[in-house]
Amino acid sequence: MTEMLNCQKVSFLLSQSLDTPLPWIMRARLGLHLLMCRRCAAFRRQILVLTSVVRGAAAALAVDPGHDTAALSPAARARIKELLASQGAA
Amino acid sequence: MKPKTDAWVENHGDALFAYALSRVSDRSVAEDLVQETFLGALQVRDSFEERSSERTWLTGILKHKILDYYRRSHRGIAEKTEHTDDPDTLFDKAGRWRNSPENWGETPEDLLGRREFIDALRACIRALPDNQRAAFLAREIDGFSGEDICKKLAVTATNLWVMLYRARDRLRRCLTENWFAKLSPGA
Structure with missing residues (x-):
């Protein structure tokens, strides 16, 4: 007899299923739980929307508008150029 | 070349x-x-x-x-389990939701069209603990596999799944509070 899945376990498995394939028997048990549980179904929709918006906004999220001057400082720029020149010539 | x-x-x-x-x-x-x-x-x-x-x-x-x-x-980037603000507190002793996740009622396409939403999302991501943010962004934006992230961060697969679970859960609650709740009528 397998242990009954509760909502806490289901929410974890729903997240885990985004990162690794679950065994078919587990997918079947999850599917059954989701048919009966509106709360877990809503959690699942939320994390799917979350994944989708984060991926969709990837380019915008890669720039931090809190830093207006997202440019290398002159000192860092000079240092890196120098290092590249010395190591590149080696 | x-x-x-x-x-x-x-x-x-x-x-x-x-x-x-x-x-x-x-x-x-x-x-x-x-x-x-x-x-x-x-x-x-x-x-x-x-x-x-x-x-x-x-x-x-x-x-x-x-x-x-x-x-x-981050020495010991592995997830600690004693955080009070973690998903475990969202459930009662029987593992049932204390508060139901809401129906957000908006599609990803609707949301991505709003600059203010992207700002809210960015703020929620920034509020994540460092280890959860690193794992989550590596997975969802940088496209690393779970296996690669485990190797890079030197954590076990189970630990990574817990980090990602907590990151997703925090983010969905943060967005509910800071975006969706403010849109609902009467809010």
Whole structure:
């Protein structure tokens, strides 16, 4: 007899299923739980929307508008150029 | 084909710096990461293939450097279990939801069209604990596999799944509170 899945376990498995394939028997048990549980179904929709918006906004999220001057400082720029020149010539 | 290294800093330095800064929020760390990226790229420049853009290739190297930084700078990046603000407190003793997740009622397409939503999302991501943010962004934006993240961060698969679960749960609650609840009538 397998242990009954509760909502806490289901929410974890729903997240885990985004990162690794679950065994078919587990997918079947999850599917059954989701048919009966509106709360877990809503959690699942939320994390799917979350994944989708984060991926969709990837380019915008890669720039931090809190830093207006997202440019290398002159000192860092000079240092890196120098290092590249010395190591590149080696 | 070998890339032309002379122009790297001028052509890509600021873009790589902006990318690094969006992840580590510390200018000197971000500068060091850019430096490591360029020097790392120099070592493997023979692997550069013309069909990919130089920027994409360098950004790929930077993504690895960012994860290396998190492993180095956060001793024991593995998830701790004693946080009070974690999903365990959302359930009663029988493992049932105390409060139901809401129906957000908006599609990803609707949301992505609103700049204010992207700002709210960015703020919620920034509020994540460092280890959860590093794992989550590596997975969802940088496209690392779970296996790669485990190797890079030196954590077990189970630990990574817990980190990602907690990150997703915090983010969905943060967005519910800071975006969706403010949109609902009467809020």
